[in-house]
Amino acid sequence: MTLAPALPLHRRLAVGPGAALLVVIDVITLGFVTLGFEMVASRILTPLFGSGIYTWATIISIVVGGLMAGYFLGGFVADRFPGFGLAAVIKFLASAYLFFIYWLTQGGLESLIGEIDGEFTALFVSGFVVCFPPLVVLGMYSPLSVRLLLRDPKDAGRISGGLFAISSFGNIMGIIVTTFILIPSVGTRAITAGFATFLLATAFASLSTRAIYGKSE
Template sequence: MTARTTNALLLCLYAFLLGFSLMSFEMLGSRYLYPYFGGGLNTWAVLISVVLIALMVGYFVGGMIADAHPDQRVLGAIIATSGLYMLAIPLISDKVILFALDVAGDGPVGAFLATVLLLAFPLTALSVFSPFSVRLLITAHTDAGRISGLVYAVSTAGNILGVLVTSFWLIPTMGSRAITYGMGAVTLATALAIMAVRLREAAPRPVPVTSRA
């Protein structure tokens, strides 16, 4: 197996696991908000908006950090902060939401503030992975489209499974806090693997040179 193939398989595995954790955590967010803000359209609109904002910021910042520091140890450290934050959520969620209620009330603004405080940081850190991993995998300009498509496709597959498994199996059988601890542990373990398992050095593919007439 070539170094390029090994690297791609490793990063695709990480992309799948982190994609699963990301959407699982979004579904868990709705359960944390429900006792205080309900499960209506306003709550879901706020939740989806915050998730999209986190993805937007994470993709943009992740791309910049990857260009400045294309080191998988940097990527692993960023992902680790997300896992640690998730592990703290069951311990602080009630206090965070009560703080948001005191500051902004129980309407959409309060729900938005609570969602930002609970979800924005870990989801932003998780979304750094995709652009960063593309940067680590690309060895020639001819690879860019194929590699970015592969990483985002595998990550999205993890997203889909995260929504379905969490909604239809994990939440009914385990409860939100236990699942949050599990997702935090998976995220932290993935981060440690990213830092510990070094990608193999791959020779860049030659870029074809077109002859001039």
């Protein structure tokens, strides 16, 4: 008996090509925003606490902790609500919090630090407030992206590996572009507002995709 040839991977996805392209773009751009914002956070915190090893250790550990929590939580939520509606919610929440950080950098962070005793405690609390919530939310998109595209469990390795690689590319570009181009050109507050506005706009793109492909896709 002759076996039918296997369909190419793009024909075995759970969504159509337009929706799949949106997921890929989201993975790249959210990866860009994720580590781009880490660099922005460093520019928010280092004028207050210095650019020494303790400041960077705090930022990096909180960022990684936020992503870890986001990946874990996102896996559970993506299995329960596997759709573009959840993608939109993730982006709306991340956008709202970045707008909050934009407001906080007008003097609210300094006021918060002034109420805390101990430099290391103030550093950790400030780093947590600035970095942890948005990184949790942004981290939730990674497991959702796999859930959105995956139809056949046999393709899990290729799809997840490809998406993680694309996300890492976005991470690299976020660090380089934010550090060498955006921060010297427009400053941290403008970048924060820009990231928030971008996430808000792409949230509507996810809602539009949900309307086209239905609740389950």
